Amino acid sequence: MTQVESDNFAEGVKPHVFPREEAAPETKPTQAPAAISTGDGPLAIISDIHANLEALTEVLAEIDRQGIKKIVCLGDVVGYGPNPLECIDLVMTRCEFSLMGNHDFAIFFEPYNFNQAAENAAYWTRTQFENDTDRERRNKRWRYLGTMPTRMNNHRFVCFHGSPRRPINEYVFPDDIYTAPQKMAAIFDRFERLCFVGHTHVPGVFVPDPDFYAPEEVNNRYTISSERAMINVGSVGQPRDRNPKASFAILHDDSVEFVRVAYDVQATVDKVRAIDALDNFLGARLLDGR
Numbered sequence: 001m002t003q004v005e006s007d008n009f010a011e012g013v014k015p016h017v018f019p020r021e022e023a024a025p026e027t028k029p030t031q032a033p034a035a036i037s038t039g040d041g042p043l044a045i046i047s048d049i050h051a052n053l054e055a056l057t058e059v060l061a062e063i064d065r066q067g068i069k070k071i072v073c074l075g076d077v078v079g080y081g082p083n084p085l086e087c088i089d090l091v092m093t094r095c096e097f098s099l100m101g102n103h104d105f106a107i108f109f110e111p112y113n114f115n116q117a118a119e120n121a122a123y124w125t126r127t128q129f130e131n132d133t134d135r136e137r138r139n140k141r142w143r144y145l146g147t148m149p150t151r152m153n154n155h156r157f158v159c160f161h162g163s164p165r166r167p168i169n170e171y172v173f174p175d176d177i178y179t180a181p182q183k184m185a186a187i188f189d190r191f192e193r194l195c196f197v198g199h200t201h202v203p204g205v206f207v208p209d210p211d212f213y214a215p216e217e218v219n220n221r222y223t224i225s226s227e228r229a230m231i232n233v234g235s236v237g238q239p240r241d242r243n244p245k246a247s248f249a250i251l252h253d254d255s256v257e258f259v260r261v262a263y264d265v266q267a268t269v270d271k272v273r274a275i276d277a278l279d280n281f282l283g284a285r286l287l288d289g290r
């Protein structure tokens with residue numbers, strides 16, 4: 001990564017090179033590569049904040065209340081929601097790193113496979129990034145967004161926004177265990193022990209049978225064994241499992257805990273409603289978490 005000379009992000013920032021899946025293991029992350037050592041206590045894993053400041057604030061408060069010192073983010077810091085700048089600033093300050101999600105990609109590069117509401121939100125978000133008159137702050141955000149890694153790993157786990165096959169864009173849904181067993185097998189072939197993902201906004205545990213356990217089926221705590229597991233931590237800012245509370249996970253020594261946190265959903269809904277470029281549905285869906 002070279003230093004940014006210009007304040008024009010398109011010219012000044014060298015974009016991260018997105019490897020084909022064969023090349024992925026050699027990818028050199030540009031943010032804090034050694035920062036996810038978990039030898040010193042529990043690790044909070046958050047994902048899919050989607051510019052929802054009320055949800056992120058409550059999740060960070062819960063993490064602090066529990067005395068957890070390290071946080072990592074699996075991407076989609078922005079997109080859909082009304083507070084992209086505040087959310088990326090908090091993630092830059094509080095997280096060891098953030099992976100690149102498809103919405104982060106959309107802001108920095110281009111929206112890919114987005115519906116109209118998501119695309120409109122992406123362009124509005126880009127405008128917010130561009131309109132900050134503080135050049136240094138603006139460059140810092142662009143640089144952070146443009147250098148988000150697509151995978152991270154340590155001795156305990158590997159993590160992606162979408163999946164080990166297609167880190168940014170592949171959805172792995174609970175139904176895939178029935179409808180796409182070959183897809184599940186191909187995904188489980190690509191990691192050794194423990195894998196964390198986000199992207200679908202549906203928390204739970206995939207095992208190689210294949211099978212899927214929603215958090216309530218494991219009493220919100222999955223015990224780590226020698227069996228491989230791919231764990232979706234759910235979404236902080238736009239849960240879609242019919243539970244409107246913000247979702248995240250905590251990696252302990254021998255288990256993964258699923259946590260839900262209540263926040264002022266109506267405040268976020270009202271903010272979305274007040275911004276013309278954001279479809280009201282993007283707020284309204286938060287009320288019932290779907």
Ligand code: ZN
Nearest residue numbers: 048076101199
């Ligand atoms: Zn997302």
